[in-house]
Amino acid sequence: AQSVAQPEDQVNVAEGNPLTVKCTYSVSGNPYLFWYVQYPNRGLQFLLKYITGDNLVKGSYGFEAEFNKSQTSFHLKKPSALVSDSALYFCAGYGGATNKLIFGTGTLLAVQP
């Protein structure tokens, strides 16, 4: 079965510290992976994607993600967290040849001032 997993329900980090939100995947064929952010009472906003090419992908708001094929991971990172980064983050991937995105269950990022 194809899946995307986010092993942490919540990540706490102090403002100014680096942050990592973890994601692992199990999909058939080449993986096409995405990160989204959701602020309270809003929809999901696209942050970045990995399709092919460089393993380090840069996205919006200073976020980046590292694709690691051997570890089947696609962790979201930011060198210096801001309080305004506090939100719910979703990892997602295309599985097989369908148009359906498979979502992780989400990780709540809390950045303390």
Next chain:
Amino acid sequence: DVKVTQSSRYLVKRTGEKVFLECVQDMDHENMFWYRQDPGLGLRLIYFSYDVKMKEKGDIPEGYSVSREKKERFSLILESASTNQTSMYLCASSPPRGTGNQPQHFGDGTRLSIL
């Protein structure tokens, strides 16, 4: 910028009512999707459509139906609302995967309460 607009941000209905949630996108996308989001369960796909008048069941279609009469509009219908359908409903759209595996774009959601 892609704009996906959901007709209501908040909606309160009673059990047994027929409920319509509307979604419109302005990017001429072929694919449209309806999800529900519940704490601890992430996003679950209810139905999706890859063309006008076409629809496919997602993971949790029971109790729901959809309509896509025009390319830009995708409606979710709760045939007879029940309290377990209280949730956040999210609409999304995207081009076909063959155009480069583009991301889905989401509306702001409709928070639906069934009393």
